[in-house]
Amino acid sequence: MTAPRPLVTRFAPSPTGFLHLGHAHSALAGWRRARAGQGRFLLRLEDIDSTRCRPEFAEAIQEDLAWLGLEWDGPVRVQSRHMADYAETLAALSDRGLLFPCFCTRRDIAREIAGSASAPHGPDGPLYPGICRRLSQAEREARLARGEPHALRLDMPRALERAGPGLSFAEAGRGRLACTAARFGDVVLARKDVPASYHLCVTHDDARDGVTLVTRGEDLLPATDLHRLLQALMGWPEPAYAHHPLLTDAEGRRLAKRDRAQTLRELRARGVSPAEARALAGWPD
Template identity: 75%
Template structure:
C-alpha cells in the first residue's frame, strides 16, 4: 500500500498565522495517521520579499505547535538549476516565449481592448509578445532587455490529451481548463522561476501523493495538471481545505497583518490552544 506523502510549503515572506497553522496541521495529521511522510518546503524564489528571519521563524513556529517533518527542509532557492532544466525542456518544444512587456504596458494594452478576457487571477495577458519573430526575440535578448518567460497556453494544451482532470477529495475527478489562465509566466524578470513551475516540479520530485492546501489555490490545479502531463510528472491527489476567516469574514492573510503565531505565543497562548484556534483541537 502506498503511504501518504504530504507537504507544507510556505513562502518566507512573513511570519505564520492561524491559517498557515491550519494548513500545516491538516497535512501533518493526514501523513501521520497512515504512517506516511510529512515534508517541509520553503518556497523562497522571490528574492525581493523572502527573508531569512521568516524562514527561521517558520521552523520555530511549527515546532512550537508540536509538528515535526521528515528529511531536510527543501529550500527552493538552492535548486535553481533544476527549475532552469524544466524551463529548457519546455522551451525546446516551442512552448515558451520571451515577454518583454512591463506591467504598465500590459495594463495599457488591456485597457485598450474592448473585451479583455479574465481568468482566475484577473485580466489575461493579451499576447503582445507572442507573435514576435525569432530574430526580434534574439536581438532583444542579446541587448540585455529584461524579459519573462511565458507558457504558450494554446500550444501547451494542444500537446496533451483531451479530458484533462484531477482527483479532488470528496468530489472525484474534476475537469481542468488551463486555458483560462492565458499565457502564464513561468519565469519572471526578477525571479528565475514562478510558483506554478516550482511547486509542480517539487511535488513530483519529492514524491508528494496528496497535495493539501487552501481552497484559494484550487483553480491553479488546472494549470498544475497541465504542467504535470507536459513534463511526464506523476499526478498526486488533491484536498483543498476551506480558508480560516477573521471576525469580519475576511480570510487570514499576511498583507492584512493577521495575528501571527509569534504574537499568540507572546500573549501566553499555549500550543494546544493555538491548535484549537486553527481548527485542530
C-alpha cells in the same frame, strides 16, 4: 496491479512573515493526514522571491511548527538553493517550443488591453493579450541578442495541444474535476526579476519529492488546473488534492499577513499552549 504510492504530504509556506493561525490550520491538515496514513510529512520553504522573503522568517517558521508539535520528515527543501533545477525544467519546455520570451512592460500590456474590444479575464485578472507570442522568431532572437529584459511565458494554445484533451484531477470529497488551464492564458513561468515562478517551482518540487496528496487552502483550487497541465507536459506523477476552507476572523475576512493576523508568536507570548493553539487553528486534540 500497481501498488499504491506511499502517502506523502507537505507544508510549503513562503517566509515573508510570521505564521498565523491560518498557516497552522493548513500545516496541521497535511501533518494529520500523513500521520493518520502512516505516511511522510515534508516541509518546504518557497523563498524564490528574494525581495520579500527573509531568513529570519524562515527560521521562525521552523520554530513555530516545532512549538505546535509538528515534526517533519527529512531535510527542509529551500527553493532558493535549487534554482538550477527549475532552469532545467524551463529549458526542457523551451526546447519543445512551449515557451516564448516576453519583453512587455506592465504599461505595454495595460495599453494593449485598453485598446482591445474585449479583454478576457482569468483567475489573476485580465489575460495577457499575446503581444510577444506574435513576434517572429527573427525579432525574438534579435531582441534577446541585445540583452533586452524579458520574462518567459507558457505558450498556452501550444501547451494545451501538446497535453491533449481531458485533463482532470482528483479532489478529496468531490471526485475528479475537469481542468480549464486555458483561463490562465500565456502564464509567466519566469519573471524578469525572479528566474522561476511559483507555479513552476511548486509542481517541480511536488514531483521531485514524491508528494502524493497536496493539502492547501481553497484559494489555490483554480491554480490546480495549471499545475496539472505542467505535470502532463513534463510527464510528472499526478498527486491527489485536498483543498480546505480558509480560516476567517470575526468579521469573516480570511486570515492574512497583510491584515496583521495574530501570529503564533504572539499567542505563545500570551501564554497560549500548543494544544490551545491547535484548537484555535481548527484542529483540537
